[in-house]
Amino acid sequence: QGTLHDLAAAQGRYFGSATDNPELSDAAYAATLGSEFGQITPGNSMKWDTTEPSQGRFDFAKGDVVTGFAQQHGQTVRGHTLVWHSQLPGWVAALPTARVRAAMTDHITEEATHYRGAVAAWDVVNEPFNEDGTFRTSPFYTAMGSGYIATALRAAHAADPDTKLYLNDYNTEGLGAKSDAMYALASELIDEGVPLDGVGMQAHLAVQYGFPYKMRENMQRFADLGLDVAVTELDVRMRLPADAAKAATQSSYYQQVVEACLAVGRCVGITVWDYTDKYSWVPGTFPGEGAAGLYDENLAPKPAYDAVRAAL
Numbered sequence: 671q672g673t674l675h676d677l678a679a680a681q682g683r684y685f686g687s688a689t690d691n692p693e694l695s696d697a698a699y700a701a702t703l704g705s706e707f708g709q710i711t712p713g714n715s716m717k718w719d720t721t722e723p724s725q726g727r728f729d730f731a732k733g734d735v736v737t738g739f740a741q742q743h744g745q746t747v748r749g750h751t752l753v754w755h756s757q758l759p760g761w762v763a764a765l766p767t768a769r770v771r772a773a774m775t776d777h778i779t780e781e782a783t784h785y786r787g788a789v790a791a792w793d794v795v796n797e798p799f800n801e802d803g804t805f806r807t808s809p810f811y812t813a814m815g816s817g818y819i820a821t822a823l824r825a826a827h828a829a830d831p832d833t834k835l836y837l838n839d840y841n842t843e844g845l846g847a848k849s850d851a852m853y854a855l856a857s858e859l860i861d862e863g864v865p866l867d868g869v870g871m872q873a874h875l876a877v878q879y880g881f882p883y884k885m886r887e888n889m890q891r892f893a894d895l896g897l898d899v900a901v902t903e904l905d906v907r908m909r910l911p912a913d914a915a916k917a918a919t920q921s922s923y924y925q926q927v928v929e930a931c932l933a934v935g936r937c938v939g940i941t942v943w944d945y946t947d948k949y950s951w952v953p954g955t956f957p958g959e960g961a962a963g964l965y966d967e968n969l970a971p972k973p974a975y976d977a978v979r980a981a982l
C-alpha cells in the first residue's frame with residue numbers, strides 16, 4: 671500500500687503536485703495534498719508578477735505560505751519560476767533594453783536568496799523555446815539574446831549554491847525539434863561550465879494529440895549529459911465530455927510517463943499540475959477541455975490514479 675509518494679520514494683523518486691494559495695483553504699484538498707504527495711510546486715505564487723510586482727518591491731508572502739505548508743508536511747518544494755515571458759509584470763517589458771539584464775539578475779538574486787534552504791530545485795528559466803526550436807522572444811531575449819539563459823543560471827547559482835537549477839519547457843517530452851533545441855542548449859551550457867543541474871519536462875499532455883514520441887529515449891539523452899530530468903507539470907487533458915475510451919487513453923499516458931521516468935536513472939521525480947480536476951488550470955486555458963487530473967472534482971481518485979499506482 672502506501673501513498674503515491676511512498677511508492678515513488680521506494681524507487682528513489684518523489685511524486686508531487688502543484689498547488690495554489692486559494693486551494694489551501696479547502697481542508698479536504700489540503701489533507702490529500704499533504705499526505706499523498708512528497709513534493710509541491712507553487713502554481714503561481716513564486717512567479718515574477720507576484721513576487722516583484724513593481725521594480726524593487728518584493729513580496730514573498732504567498733510563496734512563503736506554500737513553503738510553510740511543505741515544511742509542515744515534510745515535502746520538498748520546486749521553485750517556479752524565476753525567468754519567464756509570461757506572468758511578467760508590465761514594468762519589465764517597459765524597461766529600456768539596457769536595463770533588463772540588471773532587473774533580471776536583481777530579481778533572481780532576491781528571490782533565490784529569500785528561498786535558500788526552502789526550495790530544493792528552481793525552474794530558473796521557463797519555456798525558452800518556440801515549437802520549431804528557435805528561441806522565444808521575450809524582454810530577456812530581446813535585450814541579451816540567448817545569453818540571458820546562462821546569465822540567469824549563474825545569478826541563481828550565486829544566490830543559492832545548494833539548490834538544483836533547471837530549464838523547463840513543454841512539448842520537450844519526446845524526441846523532436848523542440849527537445850533537440852533544449853538538448854543543444856543544455857550541451858552548450860555544460861561545455862561552457864554554466865551551472866545547470868537538470869531539465870524539466872512539463873508534460874501537459876492531451877488524449878487527442880497522442881503520446882510524446884520516444885519519451886524514455888529523450889529523457890535518457892539528457893541524463894547522458896549528466897543532467898537530472900524531472901517531469902514537472904504532468905496532466906493529461908481531453909475534450910469534454912469525458913468518456914470511458916478517453917479515460918482509458920488518459921490512464922495509459924499517465925502510466926507511460928511513470929514507466930519512462932522509472933526507466934531513466936536520472937529521472938528524479940514526477941509532479942502533477944495539480945492532482946484534482948477541481949483545481950486544474952485546463953478548463954480555464956483550453957476551452958472545452960478538462961478532466962486532466964488523477965482525482966475528480968470531488969477529490970475521488972480516478973482510473974488514472976490506479977494506473978499511476980500500478981506503474982510505480
Ligand code: XIL
Pocket residue numbers: 713714796872903951
Ligand atoms: C498556469 C497556472 O496553473 C494558472 O493558474 C495560471 O493562470 C497560468 O499558469 N506552464 C507553466 C505553468 O509553466 O506556470 C502554468 O501554470 C501552466 C503552463
